Amino acid sequence: MVMVVVALNFLIALCCLFAAWRIWRLRQFLAKVTATLMAAERYTHALLYGAPEAITSGQMGIYQLRRSYQQLQPQLQRLQQILGLVSLGQRVWLRRSRFLSSRRSPYLRR
Structure with missing residues (x-):
């Protein structure tokens, strides 16, 4: 036991x-x-x-970039309008010059 x-x-x-x-x-x-x-x-x-400082800095940069873009937007629209008018003027000028050259005497053509 x-x-x-x-x-x-x-x-x-x-x-x-x-x-x-x-x-x-x-x-x-x-x-x-x-x-x-x-x-x-x-x-x-x-x-x-x-990271928090970098994120804050990035957000401020994006904010400033958006403000700059908004300020440039009207200038871009004006520039596009001007270029559109120049393009229209070129087309009118080319049509006019073709029209005038087609109306000239065949003896005066080169």
């Missing part, structure tokens, strides 16, 4: 030793994961530390 109790105690001790060894290995694994996550957090923090 004493042998059975000693054997059971020995088995229980082995199970507890195995569980302690597994817990110790889990602790090592969790320590490595924690170190990796901490390094990733430090890297991400260093990388994104200036």
Whole structure:
């Protein structure tokens, strides 16, 4: 009977030793994961530390660019109108010159 109790105690001790060894290995694994996550957090923090200022600066740049574009829009429309008139004048001039050249005497043509 004493042998059975000693054997059971020995088995229980082995199970507890195995569980302690597994817990110790889990602790090592969790320590490595924690170190990796901490390094990733430090890297991400260093990388994104200036992001709010950069975003604000970019937004201000876009705002100023939109204002400049709105100021240039009427000038662009005027320029397009002028170019349209020049194009129309060229077409009228070409038609006029063709019309006049077709009305000339065949002897005066070159």
